[in-house]
Amino acid sequence: MARRRGSHSDITGPKIREAALRLIAQHGCAAVSMRKIAEDVGLQVGALYNYTPDKQSLLFDLMETHMVDLLAELGKLPALDGPIEQLDQFVRFHITYHLPRRDEVFVSYMELRNLSPENFERIQALRSQYEGALEAILEAGEASDDFTFTDRHITTLSIIAQLTGITNWYREDGRLTIDEVATIYCDLIQRSVASAQA
Amino acid sequence: MARRRGSHSDITGPKIREAALRLIAQHGCAAVSMRKIAEDVGLQVGALYNYTPDKQSLLFDLMETHMVDLLAELGKLPALDGPIEQLDQFVRFHITYHLPRRDEVFVSYMELRNLSPENFERIQALRSQYEGALEAILEAGEASDDFTFTDRHITTLSIIAQLTGITNWYREDGRLTIDEVATIYCDLIQRSVASAQA
DNA sequence: GTCTATAAAATGATAGAC
DNA sequence: GTCTATCATTTTATAGAC
Known part of the structure; x- marks a missing residue:
């Protein structure tokens, strides 16, 4: 060799x-x-x-890189006016960013328990930042009466779990493209938070 | 000693x-x-x-027991007439059954990749049975025009992911009881599948 | 059914040659 | 920057005494 x-x-x-x-x-x-x-x-x-230096640092590096890249890409999205458009944008972004990165998502969600306490806190802080972006959209929609929900924070976590769960079943060679999946979820999620129409 | x-x-x-x-x-x-x-x-x-006999069998036993118990309890629910009531019942059942069993849920979702192929298939079969119960409710609601969605199967998987995600953040000593969480999710989920009102 | 003892292999990490 | 060689542990699993 x-x-x-x-x-x-x-x-x-x-x-x-x-x-x-x-x-x-x-x-x-x-x-x-x-x-x-x-x-x-x-x-x-x-x-x-x-x-x-060791295995733990390697694992942390993988998770931190994923979260930092995710937040960087999120930050590049164009600013939109209405909360409804912003929510659609977030849902589409989450899906199109995560689906081609199944390994990163798996590691970032399943290996949290193998991080040292300090490393865990750092990853959690990045994750909170990401959740905060969605929660801000929901808050804006609440203020504008576009959205209604019982509990804003729980709705945030619920939507993230719903979206991230896609990586568990989505197959590239399946019957749906990433865009089609995104459209389905935009519909589901918009309806779950939409205020009743007059 | x-x-x-x-x-x-x-x-x-x-x-x-x-x-x-x-x-x-x-x-x-x-x-x-x-x-x-x-x-x-x-x-x-x-x-x-x-x-x-070995570690693999012990792991499989834990996961199989969880799924079998889950399906047994699901089977004990009283039969309800309308799909809306059935969906509420399923959502409440899922939450009240899973939240006090965080360890079982964690193991059943995170250790799938450590199962041998045959054991994996057996667990997946049980999981499909559970998902099928929800999908049947959605199908009934579609037939009765109570529910509307773009894709029934994906909506099923989406709801399960949404519900199971609760175990990642719920704390017994937090601000919400299990019942309150269930009520919030019943609302979110019913709205996400409800047909538009006349 | 539990113990002690052990086998055989694998592990994370380091030292020093090149 | 990579290799070889090695250390000290730890691992799953088994055998046989009690």
């Missing part, structure tokens, strides 16, 4: 993170050894420790 | 399953060793193998 020597840190780093993400999403963090990750990349175990 | 000797299989069995359920829910299956489970119960490792 040919061995590559020399400096590869700019390409090896991402390859390690990709492999770790895929393997951890598939089997769970504790079930994936550093050896398996190294083998998947084509390295020996020891080499991994040039890229991460 | 005092040692108990003799036959305890009728009490030790459940204790092992309880400990395994709690520890696996907390840390994930691969992160919990048979030693930790034994220690939690107050046994030595070897003794566990009187109750389960």
Whole structure:
């Protein structure tokens, strides 16, 4: 087997993170050894420790990157006027961003319990930021009488769970495109919060 | 340390399953060793193998028991006439059954990937049965013009995800009782499927 | 039914050669 | 930056005494 020597840190780093993400999403963090990750990349175990101080940091890096990227993309959305349009935009954004990133979603939701307390808090803070964006839309809609609900915060969490659950069943080769799924959920969610029509 | 000797299989069995359920829910299956489970119960490792042939069977047993119990309880619900009442009943049942069983829910949703293919199929079959119960209600509501939606099956999965997500944030000592949560979700979900009023 | 002891393999992480 | 080699633990599971 040919061995590559020399400096590869700019390409090896991402390859390690990709492999770790895929393997951890598939089997769970504790079930994936550093050896398996190294083998998947084509390295020996020891080499991994040039890229991460330990396994915990690698896991945290994956989750933090996902949340930071998510928030960055959310921030790039054009500002819309009405809460109804904003809600549609958020729902479509959530679905189109998450569905092609199933591994990231799996890891970010299932491996929270394997984070150290400090790392857990940092991820939770990012997650709260994201939830806050949706909650602000619901609040605006409440103020404008477009939306009505019993409890704004719970409605926020309910919608996020509803949307994130899609990653558990959606298949790229299934009968629906991502856009079609988004349309279905826009309808479901708009109806669940819409004020009664006069 | 005092040692108990003799036959305890009728009490030790459940204790092992309880400990395994709690520890696996907390840390994930691969992160919990048979030693930790034994220690939690107050046994030595070897003794566990009187109750389960291996770790995989123990995990499967926990998940299968949860699903079978869930379906049994669902089957005990009184038959109601209208789809609207049936939907309320299902939503309330799901919430009141699942919220006091967070560990079972966690394990049943997060450890699917650690099951062998055959065991996975058996759990999926039970889960489909449960989803089918909700889908039948939605179908009845469609037929009676009480409900309207773009896609019945996706609406089913969406509602289940929405409901199951509650276990991720609900706290017994929080500001809402289980009944209050159920009422909020009945409202959200009924509105999301209700046909437009004449 | 539980214990002790052990086998055989795998694990996270480090040291030092190249 | 990667390799080889190694350490100290821990792992699942089994065997046999009591």
